Each structure stands twice: as structure tokens, then as C-alpha cells.
Amino acid sequence: MANYGWNGKILRVNLNTGTTSEEDTSNFEPEKFIGGRGFGARVAWKELPPDVGPFDPENRLMFMPGPLTGTLAPGSGRCTVCGVAAQNSVISDDAEGLYSWSGIGGSFGTEIKFAGYDGIIIQGKSSEPVYLYIEDGNVEVKSAEGMWGKGTYAAMKEIMKKHGKETKVAAIGPAGENESSIAAITNDSESAAGQGGFGGVMGSKKLKAIAIKGSEEVKVDDHEALLSTVKEINHEVCWPVSTDDLEKGYTSSSYSVDSHSKACTLGCQGFCGGTRSLNYPGDIQYGEVTTFSFCASIGDYEVDHIGNQLGINFWDFAYGIVPILQYASKQDWLNEVDGLEIPAPEEKIINSNYADTPKPLLVKLMRKLAYREDELGDLMAEGGVEMARELWEEETDEILSRIYPGVPDYPIGYTGHWDCHWKHGAVGWPHWLVSSLIWATSNRDPANDSVHHFTDNIALYPEAEMMNGEKLSWDKVREVSERLYGYEGAMDYEVTYDPPEAKASAAVWHRWRGALVASLLLCDWQMPRVFTLRPKDGPQTYPQAEAEMFSAVTGINMSEEELDKAGERIWNLERAIDVRYGRNRDWDESIIPYFEHPSMDAEGEGKHAFDAEEWKKQLTAFYELSGWDTETGRPTRSKLEELDLDDVADQLEEKDLLPS
Amino acid sequence: MKNKEDSKPDEGCEKNSGVSRRSLLKVMAASGVAAAVVGVSGCAEQEGTTTEFACPYCDESFESETELKDHINEEHSGEFEPPKASEFLEVHPEKCVGCEVCVLACSSYHENAGSRELSRINVDVDPLEPEFFRQRVCWQCDSPECYYACPIEGAMYIDEETGARCIDSEKCTGCGDCVEACPFNPSPIKMDVDEKVAFKCDLCKDREDGPICVEMCPRNAIEVKEEWEPVYERMDIDAEELTGYMQDPDRQEVEQ
Structure with a gap:
């Protein structure tokens, strides 16, 4: 294996026993599977058979950066969170979850590399709340007592106070602790692995946070060549912007907040993050804060921020649960929650603009969800589809099919995340x-x-x-x-x-x-x-x-x-x-x-x-x-062998899953 | 401490006892600037031994640094030229997004390494305190304390073209006097991993296209400035605030 890009070792933590071990990265075939999503899939293929559910101790929660992570490459600081996803848990009776993955920005991926690792695999389940503390190859499983129950932001602050503010922390909030299927993992205040519900997976392992401090560097073979490629692309941000804007300190109109845009991660040339100051209403425990965040322009910043502290995946909440409840109100199935009226959309079946929903109601719903308060909260914690099905059964098929492709048979899709067909990111027909x-x-x-x-x-x-x-x-x-x-x-x-x-x-x-x-x-x-x-x-x-x-x-x-x-x-x-x-x-x-x-x-x-x-x-x-069988949509042996995946073909054949 | 011509080594004095003729000369060159006191640390008396502060321009000597300075100011003012003012790098906080491309580009270019530690420019941001922003790159001070403090002839020098205050890594012995003398903390002058040599921003003086950080920044947030401004104006803060940046005896980290 090359001495550059990859560090050469991957950390494995078994929370059943509290033990850790290191594995040689070359065992993961880095030239074939690269890192990140590739490593995640490789581990899943070998270690996560379909009967492993998201909340089983045997599920692997993986944080996988790649060989370019920690270098000058654009946005290289990210990493991929992989494992059996809780958000897919409604998929079928045979499997409790599906393997999936979610990207996370912030500095967490970079710090994994700087601490000397090419990835972290967590398995097992702790009996008590814990957090991991990693400092340049030293790993400790530490008690998270006193931190359990706190918001993501508060947990990060507490850990940074303890281990130094240069510590990078990925944490879950109450939603994750309570094994919500739509819970996120958050780092650097608001960069999150939202899709997949990996916050709940982390919570099921009783793992509140992972804190990392690294002082190594990522070894690069040819700095000059890297500089030259990055120079070619680094004056173009990810959406077109005029030189004039660049001079002024460009803030994209769709992403602007009250401060200017910021890079969420190392080498970023996109700047979709931002900073903002917020002053919360009385019932929120965080007081006045300034955050550094991914500022998805999907609604109200205060509400977004509260959701981030609770550790909720917004996409399902804002574009699944809220529209379903609005629909329910229109049908007179449910008109109010704890005395707060649910507004019904007037004409359209879906009111996709959740910012129109009153803030107190949204906050109330999120808190119910995160803490699994009462029946509604408990059901919301399972995601929009589960909630709708449990409460109103097949009467909700119509609304669900407008939000979740695949319902009722295969409700795999997470809601509305930029499909470009619904309101968000509409690029128009036929793109x-x-x-x-x-x-x-x-x-x-x-x-x-x-x-x-x-x-x-x-x-x-x-x-x-x-x-x-x-x-x-x-x-x-x-x-x-x-x-x-x-x-x-x-x-x-x-x-x-x-x-x-x-x-x-x-x-x-x-x-x-x-x-x-x-x-x-x-x-x-x-x-x-x-x-x-x-x-x-x-x-x-x-x-x-x-x-x-x-x-x-x-x-x-x-x-x-x-x-x-x-x-x-x-x-x-x-x-x-x-x-x-x-x-x-x-x-x-x-x-x-x-x-x-x-x-x-x-x-x-x-x-x-x-x-x-x-x-x-x-x-x-x-x-x-793709070289797949057109009848079944499955990869053929010849395609798999062409890709050096002979063993995959063999195993599929054994299970009678290989197209003839 | 190495190579201090007039030093009296290790006679119970923790720091250097006395001041080299050359470094004193450099210090005095900046007399009249408040910060100039930094970098001249004497150990006046040690068990009967008196360290004398000798005037580099005449035969007189003095018991204290202050007396010597007063003497030079009175008797020899105008006998030396301050070093040429330098160009300097200015990071515009309103444009900087904290992507650290400059940081890695710098260490890639100078050290063949993608490393914050080995970079001559750092941008510190705190995700939990977004208002916090601190650039750490040499201001190329008009009164360069580092340069005055350096005890080795030629180990620090002024680049003729840009005026950059530079370290000759061949000559530097890594004594750390320049870091000590730097009025900023943390200092933008760094010591390499083995503590054998100090390094700092030299404005990429040997690079045809100018500083690599300026070229690589995706937001054009770093600028080479030629016109001198007082440091506190460059940093867009009050003169009083600047004192918060100056080195205090405890070398506590001062945050912006």
C-alpha cells in the first residue's frame, strides 16, 4: 500500500467490552475501494448480513474519511458515516434496516486523519453512557454520565472544555439517545450526518460523542501537482459567481444569513455554511448563541437550530412529518397538539413551506419527538411513514405517496431531499x-x-x-x-x-x-x-x-x-x-x-x-x-468479475440472488 | 543561548546576561517605538558580578538597559537607519471563510507537507464561537523585534525587494529568541518539530507569482499590502486593544 494519502490503520472499538484495536488499512484493499463509502460498503458486505438491525449491538457505526481527506482538495475535510440505517427500518418484514450512509461536514473527518487513522468502526453496545476520546492514536472510552440528556451543542462544549477547544467532537442529542429513526449526528455545532438516522444507531450503542485531537499530517506524494489542480478549480465556487461578488466577499442570496458564508470543512470552495446569532425564546435552554452552521434555507433558523441541538434530521421532520400533520388537520384527523393549532393547507395537498407553520408548534413537535413524549412523540420519533401508518393507516397512502417514493411497498426514500421534482431545487422538466x-x-x-x-x-x-x-x-x-x-x-x-x-x-x-x-x-x-x-x-x-x-x-x-x-x-x-x-x-x-x-x-x-x-x-x-440484468435489476456475474468482485458474485449465487 | 558575543554564560542568570553589541544596535534602532523594550532582557547583577550594558557607539557603559537607552537616545540618535518597511499580508476577515486552503498551500509549497503546524499562515476559527477569528501570519513589523533579538549574524535578514523579515534556516540555530521577542502570542514565528530552526512567512519572496496563499485563496481574502499602516490599523482594532496582543510577562495566550 502506498505510504501517501492513507495513514495505514483503521480503529475498531468494541463497546461491549470497551476494548479497541487497530487494523491495517491494506486489509481494506484501498486501491480498489479507496476509502469513505467504499470502505463502508466493504465492511458492510463482510460484516453486516441482512438480519442485522440498526439498533442491534452487531450493527457497525462507521466514520470513514478517504485518502484525500485532510489535504488541499476541495471540501476534503468531510467523512462518510455508514452502517445499517435506522431511517430505513420500515422497509420490510424480512429486514429491519437497510445498509446506507450519510456524509458529514465539519472538521471531524480531517481530525480522524490527523489523529493517524483512516477510519473508525464502532460495534457493540455499552451498558452505560460513554464517549470516545481519541488523541493521536490513544483511545479511551470515557463515562458520559452527566452529558447524557444534553443537547449536541452543550455536549460539544463540555467535552471541549475538558479536553481543550481544539478537540473535534461529533455528538448526538436527545433524539439519538432515545433511538429515534430520524436522529442525526452533529459536529462543529451544526454540521450533521442527517440522512439514515445514524444518531439513533449511535444512541443505541450508548455512545454520546466521539472526541478527537490529532497532530499528524496527511502525507502527500506530489504537492506541486496537487497545488496545480486545486489552483485550476479554486476560483470557481460550486455555483457560478461573478468576480465582482468574489471581491465583495460573496454571499449567495439563497444561502445568506445575517453573517457571511463560511466553509464547513477543510479546503471548501463552496461556503454553504454560515454563521448566525440567535436569541431564543424562553423555553429553550440554550439562551443566546452564535452558531456556525450549515444554513439550509429550509425555514426558520431558530427552529433549525433547536432541531440541531435535539439532534433531529430535518428533512424527514420538515418535509415528512409536518406536511403529514397538516394534511391530517385538513382531514380533521388531528387539529391541535397540546392546545396548539395545526394549520391546514388551503388548496394544495402539501404545503411544503414548513416555515408557515407556527414556531411554537414546531418546537413543541420536535421536543416531543426527541424525548418520545406521549404517543405522538413516540411515533414521530420513528419517522413520517411509521407515524402516518400507525395513526391513520392506509388512509394516508395518498399523502405518503406524494412525499415518500416507494410507499407503500418500499418506503425507502427519505422525504423530499432535493429530488428536483417537488418544490425544492426544481430544475424543471425533463432534467x-x-x-x-x-x-x-x-x-x-x-x-x-x-x-x-x-x-x-x-x-x-x-x-x-x-x-x-x-x-x-x-x-x-x-x-x-x-x-x-x-x-x-x-x-x-x-x-x-x-x-x-x-x-x-x-x-x-x-x-x-x-x-x-x-x-x-x-x-x-x-x-x-x-x-x-x-x-x-x-x-x-x-x-x-x-x-x-x-x-x-x-x-x-x-x-x-x-x-x-x-x-x-x-x-x-x-x-x-x-x-x-x-x-x-x-x-x-x-x-x-x-x-x-x-x-x-x-x-x-x-x-x-x-x-x-x-x-x-x-x-x-x-x-x-450498468451491465446489470434488465429483468431483475441485479448485477451479473460478468459485470462483478469485471470489477474484481468475484467473491461477491459467488456469494450472491450461493443465495440464489445472481441473475442467470 | 548561543553565540552571544558578550554574554556571560550560565552565571546563575536564567536568561541571557547582557546584550550583544549587534542586537543592541538593532534594538536601539527602533528606540522611540514603545515595543522596542521587548527583546532586551538583561540580568543586571549576579553575586557581585555586574553586567554592564555597553554603548555600541562610544566607550560608555551603563548598569541598566534603561540608562543605556536614554543615553543612546540623547547622544546617538540619528546614527542608524531602521530596516526598510516591508510589504505584508492582510487577511480580510469579512471575506475569509476559514477553509484553510492558504494554510495547506503554504506548508505544501514551503515544506512539502500538508500541515497546520508547518504552515507560515494560520487562520483560527472556533465553530462554537463564530465571531472568533484570528489570523496568524507575520505582520512584517516596521520595528521587527524578532530581527533585533536574533543573536546570530545573518540568521535574520531583511529581503531587499519586499522588505520581508526572513530567517536563513542555514544560519538559524533555533535559540528561539525571535519567538520570545515577537510581540504576538501565539507568535507567527514557529519552531520546526525538532526545535532546531525557526521559520516564518517570507512573503514567498523567491516565488515568481508572489505569495502562494494569495494565489490559492478561493475567496481572494488575502492581499499583499505595500503601504505601511500602524499594526493596529492593519488589524482594524484600537491602539489600546493592540496592547492586549503584546507579549505579557506570563505569555498567556491573548485572544482576539
């Missing part, structure tokens, strides 16, 4: 066909690869100004599309279903690249550079940046194609894990009803729905381009 294919095959919500890579780019760049003052133009967009996906029509707004490969090719490419970016590990908002605004002779794209940086850091020369192969391998391994849970074409197609509802455009008007039959042809094309 969301790509995200629909990605979601259909996803082991989590679609934001992992589709929006931040494909739809954000297609929404933001075509009219963007290049550094020479010219507009990028749709002609150049088509050139980029041809270069990346092999089909001009992938990014063409005039191309819908024909040929089916057009949109499917983009979905497949972003699947592979997404798995790669989350393994290297870079910010999925910044990489890949689908478009570049630096005028070029060829297509206005810079897809080889990842390979250049990987080679510079690790000293292992890999071309763009070779590295994409690693991405494809990781993605196929994740698919094999899904297949082990029974995943098949039916499952993928369960999202169809969701996309048959007309999408919302910027004005909130429903216009486009897709044609299911035409879309199925696209799904077939997706499978074909």
Missing part, C-alpha cells in the same frame, strides 16, 4: 428524469449523487458567465454532455425519453462518480466539476480533476477511467448489498407513482409528470449501461 433514475436505484435519498452533481449543475451553469465574460450557452452544455455521458441529449432540455440511453447515461455516470467522490472523499457539492468557467479549447468540463488529485496525493497513478472503475466497483458492491436485502426491479419501480404526480415548478404549479412506460425503458437502459 429530473435523471434524478428519478438515481432515486429509483438509491439506497438513500437522491441528493447523494443527483442534485449536487447533475441537477445543480444543469440548473446553475447554462446561463453562467465564464471567466472571459461569455455565457456558457446550451451549445457548450451539449458538448459537455457528450464528453461526460456519451450522449448530447443527457443534458438537453429538448430530449426526454428518446433515446432512453440519453438520460440513463447521465444517471449511471453520476452513480459511479458519486460513489467515487464520497470515497475519496470530497464535497459532493463541489465535485465533480461538471462545468468549468475557465475558458477551454475542448468541452467546458474538468472531470479529470479527481484522478489528478488522487494521483498527486497517493502517488498511485490512475486515469479518470481507472478511477471511475473504482467508483463503479463501489456502487456495484452497494447494489449487491441491496440485492442481499431482496432488491429487484419491482423495488426500483416502486417510485413510479411519486413521479406520476405533476412536478412543481418555481411557481408551485404542477405541470409535468412522467410517462411510466417510457420511463421503464429508461430504467432498462440504465441497467444495460
Whole structure:
């Protein structure tokens, strides 16, 4: 194994016994699986059979940075949290949860690397609340008594007071402690692994927090080459911005808060984080605080912040639970909670703007959820689908199918996270066909690869100004599309279903690249550079940046194609894990009803729905381009062997899960 | 302490006893600037031995540093030139996003390492206290205490073109006097891991395109400034506040 990029060891903590051990990173085949999501999938394939539930002590909670983490690469400071996800726990009677993953910003990933590790695997369950303290290779399991029950922010402060303020802390709040399926893990005040409900997994292990202090550096093979690639891209933030804005200290209008935007993580060129000062109403224990946060513009900052302290995944709360309760109010099933009226949407079936909901009600609901107060709180803690089903049974099918693709059979999708079809991030027809294919095959919500890579780019760049003052133009967009996906029509707004490969090719490419970016590990908002605004002779794209940086850091020369192969391998391994849970074409197609509802455009008007039959042809094309069986949607032996996953093929065959 | 020409080593004096002719000269060059007292630490009397503070410009000697300074100010003012004012780096807090690209770019370029410790520029932010922002990069002071304090001929020098206060790593013995003398704490002058050599920002004087941090910053938040301003104005704070930055006897960390 190379001496660069990776540190060479991975920490394993067994909370049953309180013991720790180190494993050689080379055992994880870093050249094949890279790190991050790749390592997570590899561990899951070997150690997490389908009968392991999210809250079983045997579940692994993994924090996996990658070989580029801790370097200059854009947004490299992130890491991936992997394991059997609690948020998927309603999936079926056979499996209590599905393997999934969630990205987390902040400085936690960097600090894992600086402390000398390439990842942390936590298994078992402590009998008492504990936290982990790691300092440059020394690991201690310490009592978290007195910290249990506190908010994420308070826990971080307490630990930093004890171990020094340079300590980086990832913590859970009351929602995680109470094993909510939609609990988040938070670090650096508000950077969170929200999707997947890994906060509840952490809580089930009685692990309040992980605190790390590291003083090592990440060894880079060729600093000059790394500097040169980063220099190429570092004056372009992840959405187009004028030089003038940059000079002024650019604050994106959609993300601005009362202070200026901030990098959540090392090497960030996106600045979607921000700082803000808040003064809370009396019933919140935190008083006046200033936070450094991911400022998702999804509603009220005070409410967001309270949710972060309680450790709740906002997406499910704000875009699942709240709209369902509003719908319930409209149906007169439930009009008030503890004397607070639930407003009913007037016309639309869903009022997606949760900021319209009164603050006291939102705070009341979140506290009930986090502490599992009364029946409603207890059900909300299980997520929107479980809550709706338990309370109003199949009467809620209509509303659920508008929020959670796959319901009722496969309610895997987390709600509304930038599918680009509902209100958020609407990029318009037909671009969301790509995200629909990605979601259909996803082991989590679609934001992992589709929006931040494909739809954000297609929404933001075509009219963007290049550094020479010219507009990028749709002609150049088509050139980029041809270069990346092999089909001009992938990014063409005039191309819908024909040929089916057009949109499917983009979905497949972003699947592979997404798995790669989350393994290297870079910010999925910044990489890949689908478009570049630096005028070029060829297509206005810079897809080889990842390979250049990987080679510079690790000293292992890999071309763009070779590295994409690693991405494809990781993605196929994740698919094999899904297949082990029974995943098949039916499952993928369960999202169809969701996309048959007309999408919302910027004005909130429903216009486009897709044609299911035409879309199925696209799904077939997706499978074909992936080298999968079109009937079952499962990877074939030849594809798996091509990816050096022979053992995976063997094991699937043993279980009769390999397409014949 | 090494190579101090006039020092009387280890005669019960914890610090250097006496001041080298050269370093005193440099200190005096900045007399009239309040901060100049830093860096001249004498150990006046030790068991009958008196350390004399000799005037570098005449034959007189004095029992205390203050007397010597007064003497030089009265008798020899105008006999020496202060070093050339330097260009300096200014980080604009309103543009800085805390991504630390400058930090890693600096250590990559100078040390072939991606390391905060080995970087000549640091930006300290506290996620739990976002108002907190502290840049740690040498201000290239007009009255460079580090330069005056350095006991080795040529180990610290003034770059002719930029005016940057530079350390010659070949000559530096790692005594740490420059770090001690630096009025900022933590000092932007750092000691390498083996404590054998001090290093600091030299404005990338040998780099064609200027400072690497300036070029790499994705927000154009770092600027090379040429025009001199008092340090507290550069830092956009009051003169009184600046005293909070100055080195205090306990060397407690002073936070912005």
C-alpha cells in the first residue's frame, strides 16, 4: 500500500467490552475501494448480513474519511458515516434496516486523519453512557454520565472544555439517545450526518460523542501537482459567481444569513455554511448563541437550530412529518397538539413551506419527538411513514405517496431531499428524469449523487458567465454532455425519453462518480466539476480533476477511467448489498407513482409528470449501461468479475440472488 | 543561548546576561517605538558580578538597559537607519471563510507537507464561537523585534525587494529568541518539530507569482499590502486593544 494519502490503520472499538484495536488499512484493499463509502460498503458486505438491525449491538457505526481527506482538495475535510440505517427500518418484514450512509461536514473527518487513522468502526453496545476520546492514536472510552440528556451543542462544549477547544467532537442529542429513526449526528455545532438516522444507531450503542485531537499530517506524494489542480478549480465556487461578488466577499442570496458564508470543512470552495446569532425564546435552554452552521434555507433558523441541538434530521421532520400533520388537520384527523393549532393547507395537498407553520408548534413537535413524549412523540420519533401508518393507516397512502417514493411497498426514500421534482431545487422538466433514475436505484435519498452533481449543475451553469465574460450557452452544455455521458441529449432540455440511453447515461455516470467522490472523499457539492468557467479549447468540463488529485496525493497513478472503475466497483458492491436485502426491479419501480404526480415548478404549479412506460425503458437502459440484468435489476456475474468482485458474485449465487 | 558575543554564560542568570553589541544596535534602532523594550532582557547583577550594558557607539557603559537607552537616545540618535518597511499580508476577515486552503498551500509549497503546524499562515476559527477569528501570519513589523533579538549574524535578514523579515534556516540555530521577542502570542514565528530552526512567512519572496496563499485563496481574502499602516490599523482594532496582543510577562495566550 502506498505510504501517501492513507495513514495505514483503521480503529475498531468494541463497546461491549470497551476494548479497541487497530487494523491495517491494506486489509481494506484501498486501491480498489479507496476509502469513505467504499470502505463502508466493504465492511458492510463482510460484516453486516441482512438480519442485522440498526439498533442491534452487531450493527457497525462507521466514520470513514478517504485518502484525500485532510489535504488541499476541495471540501476534503468531510467523512462518510455508514452502517445499517435506522431511517430505513420500515422497509420490510424480512429486514429491519437497510445498509446506507450519510456524509458529514465539519472538521471531524480531517481530525480522524490527523489523529493517524483512516477510519473508525464502532460495534457493540455499552451498558452505560460513554464517549470516545481519541488523541493521536490513544483511545479511551470515557463515562458520559452527566452529558447524557444534553443537547449536541452543550455536549460539544463540555467535552471541549475538558479536553481543550481544539478537540473535534461529533455528538448526538436527545433524539439519538432515545433511538429515534430520524436522529442525526452533529459536529462543529451544526454540521450533521442527517440522512439514515445514524444518531439513533449511535444512541443505541450508548455512545454520546466521539472526541478527537490529532497532530499528524496527511502525507502527500506530489504537492506541486496537487497545488496545480486545486489552483485550476479554486476560483470557481460550486455555483457560478461573478468576480465582482468574489471581491465583495460573496454571499449567495439563497444561502445568506445575517453573517457571511463560511466553509464547513477543510479546503471548501463552496461556503454553504454560515454563521448566525440567535436569541431564543424562553423555553429553550440554550439562551443566546452564535452558531456556525450549515444554513439550509429550509425555514426558520431558530427552529433549525433547536432541531440541531435535539439532534433531529430535518428533512424527514420538515418535509415528512409536518406536511403529514397538516394534511391530517385538513382531514380533521388531528387539529391541535397540546392546545396548539395545526394549520391546514388551503388548496394544495402539501404545503411544503414548513416555515408557515407556527414556531411554537414546531418546537413543541420536535421536543416531543426527541424525548418520545406521549404517543405522538413516540411515533414521530420513528419517522413520517411509521407515524402516518400507525395513526391513520392506509388512509394516508395518498399523502405518503406524494412525499415518500416507494410507499407503500418500499418506503425507502427519505422525504423530499432535493429530488428536483417537488418544490425544492426544481430544475424543471425533463432534467429530473435523471434524478428519478438515481432515486429509483438509491439506497438513500437522491441528493447523494443527483442534485449536487447533475441537477445543480444543469440548473446553475447554462446561463453562467465564464471567466472571459461569455455565457456558457446550451451549445457548450451539449458538448459537455457528450464528453461526460456519451450522449448530447443527457443534458438537453429538448430530449426526454428518446433515446432512453440519453438520460440513463447521465444517471449511471453520476452513480459511479458519486460513489467515487464520497470515497475519496470530497464535497459532493463541489465535485465533480461538471462545468468549468475557465475558458477551454475542448468541452467546458474538468472531470479529470479527481484522478489528478488522487494521483498527486497517493502517488498511485490512475486515469479518470481507472478511477471511475473504482467508483463503479463501489456502487456495484452497494447494489449487491441491496440485492442481499431482496432488491429487484419491482423495488426500483416502486417510485413510479411519486413521479406520476405533476412536478412543481418555481411557481408551485404542477405541470409535468412522467410517462411510466417510457420511463421503464429508461430504467432498462440504465441497467444495460450498468451491465446489470434488465429483468431483475441485479448485477451479473460478468459485470462483478469485471470489477474484481468475484467473491461477491459467488456469494450472491450461493443465495440464489445472481441473475442467470 | 548561543553565540552571544558578550554574554556571560550560565552565571546563575536564567536568561541571557547582557546584550550583544549587534542586537543592541538593532534594538536601539527602533528606540522611540514603545515595543522596542521587548527583546532586551538583561540580568543586571549576579553575586557581585555586574553586567554592564555597553554603548555600541562610544566607550560608555551603563548598569541598566534603561540608562543605556536614554543615553543612546540623547547622544546617538540619528546614527542608524531602521530596516526598510516591508510589504505584508492582510487577511480580510469579512471575506475569509476559514477553509484553510492558504494554510495547506503554504506548508505544501514551503515544506512539502500538508500541515497546520508547518504552515507560515494560520487562520483560527472556533465553530462554537463564530465571531472568533484570528489570523496568524507575520505582520512584517516596521520595528521587527524578532530581527533585533536574533543573536546570530545573518540568521535574520531583511529581503531587499519586499522588505520581508526572513530567517536563513542555514544560519538559524533555533535559540528561539525571535519567538520570545515577537510581540504576538501565539507568535507567527514557529519552531520546526525538532526545535532546531525557526521559520516564518517570507512573503514567498523567491516565488515568481508572489505569495502562494494569495494565489490559492478561493475567496481572494488575502492581499499583499505595500503601504505601511500602524499594526493596529492593519488589524482594524484600537491602539489600546493592540496592547492586549503584546507579549505579557506570563505569555498567556491573548485572544482576539
